[in-house]
Amino acid sequence: MAIAAVVDIARLDDGWILAPERYDPRRCRAVNAGPCVGDFVHVRREVVRAGADATGRFLVFDTGDAKDGIMAASKPPVAGSQIRSAKKRIHPRQVVVSRLRPYLRQIAWVDPGLLVEQESSAGERGGASRQLAVPGEMVPSVELICSTEFFVLESADGASIAFLVPFLLSAPVQAVLAAAQEGGHHPRFNERTLTTLAVPAALAEQAGELSGRVERAVGQAREAYAALRRAVATAARLQL
Numbered sequence: 001m002a003i004a005a006v007v008d009i010a011r012l013d014d015g016w017i018l019a020p021e022r023y024d025p026r027r028c029r030a031v032n033a034g035p036c037v038g039d040f041v042h043v044r045r046e047v048v049r050a051g052a053d054a055t056g057r058f059l060v061f062d063t064g065d066a067k068d069g070i071m072a073a074s075k076p077p078v079a080g081s082q083i084r085s086a087k088k089r090i091h092p093r094q095v096v097v098s099r100l101r102p103y104l105r106q107i108a109w110v111d112p113g114l115l116v117e118q119e120s121s122a123g124e125r126g127g128a129s130r131q132l133a134v135p136g137e138m139v140p141s142v143e144l145i146c147s148t149e150f151f152v153l154e155s156a157d158g159a160s161i162a163f164l165v166p167f168l169l170s171a172p173v174q175a176v177l178a179a180a181q182e183g184g185h186h187p188r189f190n191e192r193t194l195t196t197l198a199v200p201a202a203l204a205e206q207a208g209e210l211s212g213r214v215e216r217a218v219g220q221a222r223e224a225y226a227a228l229r230r231a232v233a234t235a236a237r238l239q240l
Helices: 113-126 164-169 171-180 191-195 201-205 207-237
Strands: 041-044 057-061 087-090 095-098 107-109 142-146 150-155
Touching: 041 087, 041 191, 057 087, 087 150, 095 164, 107 164, 107 207, 113 142, 113 207, 164 171, 164 207, 171 191, 201 207
Parallel strands: 057 142
Antiparallel strands: 041 150, 087 142, 095 107, 095 150
């Protein structure tokens, strides 16, 4: 069945956008009165540019490294000189949302264990015993950066925003993001679509409890990654 929308010229988005996807009625959904995503977060834009900005060591995340709530550190840290394009700086306890191809569900909570895992991996690669960071402690020698295709969300009031991960991955919201994507070859949705998503009042009331569940689940997944990494290291040693 065809979907149509009639939009007054005064309601066209800035720039006189005429793309029909921008006004797809499926981008709006009826929910109980409540806040929107933008009430809980600030959208951060700390850009690290190749060259002068890229000094130190960086753990780089592409959009494919975020999936269904978890960030996977698929590559070791690199020197700043190896960064060839602009990236966004990210920090533990933020949420990253890829604007590219929303059906890939590239959304994740940036857990503190990412930095601890990298410190542990470095110790194993070096073959020497070293003092590891306490879970949740920052490792200052490595900074986290990601693709500019990510929206980087930070809590507006210091409370955990991990609850946004299951919210954004839920079927109703995924339907909105799918309807909001624009472009044929590299379909994306815009920032306004994300920040104006209505958060049902009932969900907002349970944000703290839901955030705790997400943080625990991601922590357990991080431990599983570490256990598998240790198993691979053992297998390698046994072949020497």
